[in-house]
Amino acid sequence: MSRVALKVDKLSVWFGTTSARRQVVDNVSFRIGAGEAVGLVGESGCGKSATALAILGLLPTTTATVEADGVEINGRDIFSLSAAQRRRILGRDVAMVFQQPATALDPVFTLGQQIGAVYRRHTGISKKEVQLAMLGALEQVGFGRPEEIASAYPHQLSGGMQQLAMIAMATMCKPAVLIADEPTTALDNSTQAMIQHQLKRLQTDHNTAILLISHDLGVIRQSCREVMVMYCGRLVEKTDCDSLYAHPRHPYSAGLLSCIPQISATRPAGISAIPGQVPPATELPPGCHFAPRCNRAESQCRQSIPVLDTGLDRDVACFRQL
């Protein structure tokens, strides 16, 4: 494994006040090497975004409690930094791409102003140089006429173009780590491909480590070598993409895989779905959180919590592995 760019050690997140707090992320640990891409997959409400925001220290301290043995970005533990020191790292060493580019961009400034401001803040170079670098970044993500994009307001662009501009903004400072929270979910398939191509380019050109959060296993397979499956705040399976797709060990991973619509000449009999719903964090079942929805669950699953075992080719948290 190459140099570690992002290291997360036993990260836990609670929402709510001390009297009524509920755990949304439970003891999550992983590391991503420079130039690698790791996928984080799970249904909505599994704690994927909370994990991302906690890594950046962006959760509001009034409503969220974050505990971790350490979160290191490029070798620096960001929880031990002061607020001012952390701000210097955010945007420069680690950047984030959001799910909804339309709302993640400030509607009253042009894209050029917003993209340039990030670069200027972290480098402190002259306005003219910033302008050149900003146009260069827009050109790199595939805009033929960057000047036009730079002078446009966010609402004047389509969702895909907004997201490409967001990526240009996130990559201005060539960050060591990029966290992409469902970057393609709101976009159509061909635009998805463009975004994925840009993420790949970042990996190879700038050796950026990417944490790609998605509920779409297809997207993750195309972009990532490794994948982590999350359910109710816990990692349940962690392995490389190929073996997960070939042979999922955790029943939840298997369920997610069977939900992917297949394209074939014959009309499929129906769409399969995992029965039941993700329980709210206030009503987590004891034992394995997935047990109530799992067709392989036994009494042991309902009583004790399976730990993430380090197996031969993968880590799985299940008593009744497939």
Next chain:
Amino acid sequence: MRRTWQGLKSDRFGMGGLLIVAVFGVVALCVWTGLLGQGWSEVSGERWEGASTAHWFGTNILGQDIFQRTLFGTATAIEVGLIVTFFSTLLGMVLGALGGWYSHSWPDEIILWIKGVLDSIPFYLFAAAIAFALQGIHWAMHLAMVLTFWTTTARIVRGEVMRIKEREFVDAARAIGLPGLTIVFRHVLPNTYHILLVQGTIVFVAAIKTEVILSFLGLGIQDGVSWGLMLAESSQEVLAGHFGNFMAASVFLFVLLMGFNLLADALQDAWDARRAIP
């Protein structure tokens, strides 16, 4: 900006309002630069003369020219409107933004408490108290208005900031390492400017009306002339059948406020049209 202007240009009532406001503005400028209305305190005729070429609106009880006094009153009204609007909007914007950003924590509590105290004092009592405390100071009336008018602006801005700070671009701004206060003043506040524009026009109109009322009551202008003072004079004259002061002050006041309201409505529409694009 250009699109706002395009929208305004296509609105006939709005352009009429703009014309009216512009004429009043030019009059005020001419008074300030000494081109018009300089004879407002001079006794230039007999008591209660009728309209004539020498005295367009006639003269008052002392034989002063009512037309000159009306023009000077225009400058007074515009001055009060501009100063009160500027400072109360500035104060309301800054304190409202801080309150909204730090909502439900101590800065917000303090600002809310001050707002509550100021709002609970009857306005004319408050203005009278300040006029008494700052006797002879020209800015007493302005101060009373700024101190009470900013609360409404602050309340609106606070609510809007509380709404906007939940938007994703605020998280995005945090994710690139901007400190909180930079985010409020550079990214959140600019998103409230359309509301400030509307609220500013409302404050402007309210300030002019309030100036006239305060001056009428003797709590306002002391060292010049105002439409309010003219109306106060006219309360004796109308009974005696002399309508010069009354007509001049009330018609000017009415036309200015009407013009300003037309302009404000049109501005709001033009601005909204630009915002309506998703």
